[in-house]
Amino acid sequence: MKILQINSSARASASASTRLADSIVAQLGTAHPAAQVEVLNLATHPVAPLDEVAVEARFTPPDARSPEQAARAAQDDGLVAQLLAADVIVVGAPMYNFNIPAQLKNWIDAVTRPGATFRYTETGPVGLVEGKTVYVALTRGGFYRDTPTDTPAQYLKFMFGFLGITDVRFVYAEGMGRGPEMVEQAFRDAGEQIARLVA
Numbered sequence: 394m395k396i397l398q399i400n401s402s403a404r405a406s407a408s409a410s411t412r413l414a415d416s417i418v419a420q421l422g423t424a425h426p427a428a429q430v431e432v433l434n435l436a437t438h439p440v441a442p443l444d445e446v447a448v449e450a451r452f453t454p455p456d457a458r459s460p461e462q463a464a465r466a467a468q469d470d471g472l473v474a475q476l477l478a479a480d481v482i483v484v485g486a487p488m489y490n491f492n493i494p495a496q497l498k499n500w501i502d503a504v505t506r507p508g509a510t511f512r513y514t515e516t517g518p519v520g521l522v523e524g525k526t527v528y529v530a531l532t533r534g535g536f537y538r539d540t541p542t543d544t545p546a547q548y549l550k551f552m553f554g555f556l557g558i559t560d561v562r563f564v565y566a567e568g569m570g571r572g573p574e575m576v577e578q579a580f581r582d583a584g585e586q587i588a589r590l591v592a
């Protein structure tokens with residue numbers, strides 16, 4: 394089993410969502426001792442946002458690309474290959490301003506490409522990233538689970554589904570802004586969620 398862990402907190406260290414993602418990976422490692430883990434830390438290895446070069450690279454055949462377009466296509470191709478090689482993807486996703494971090498959106502923009510991770514058909518787009526499980530470690534200062542304001546969960550469920558991944562499992566640690574006791578309680582609750590989900 395190959396696990397791809399994507400940490401999207403702006404904090405390279407002391408991140409709550411990375412701590413939670415680490416716990417999920419540890420539990421998966423216990424269940425699957427031969428699992429290989431690859432970590433993509435977007436705080437230290439950021440994905441460039443979509444810009445004109447990135448968009449033009451998509452519409453330009455490889456042998457006609459400028460050096461800048463070729464470099465951008467190489468970054469995106471590498472991220473797609475890394476995603477396709479994984480069996481399980483574990484995403485650390487803090488809530489920033491009621492949404493996912495911009496870095497995670499940049500990663501999604503880099504890997505969501507027709508012909509690579511989805512294709513158009515006469516009946517609409519079809520995801521090409523099949524047979525994978527995604528765990529998402531959601532951390533946030535307040536409480537939004539099962540409410541219309543839980544934009545990160547709704548968007549990530551839809552977006553991974555669009556790419557063909559229907560098995561998306563969420564682990565919540567909420568109330569991270571309500572003091573150390575609430576934080577530790579949230580991590581204890583999350584530990585129980587992880588045990589249930591990985592089992």
Ligand SMILES: Cc1cc2nc3c(=O)[nH]c(=O)nc-3n(C[C@H](O)[C@H](O)[C@H](O)COP(=O)(O)O)c2cc1C
Pocket residue numbers: 402403404407408409410411487488489490491492532533534535536569570
């Ligand atoms: C820039 C920024 C924006 C945030 N926006 C929200 C928010 O909209 N709602 C919320 O409940 N918490 C918000 N928080 C709190 C974080 O979601 C929370 O502290 C989370 O645990 C951070 O995870 P991390 O340590 O992995 O970055 C925000 C934190 C930061 C730094």
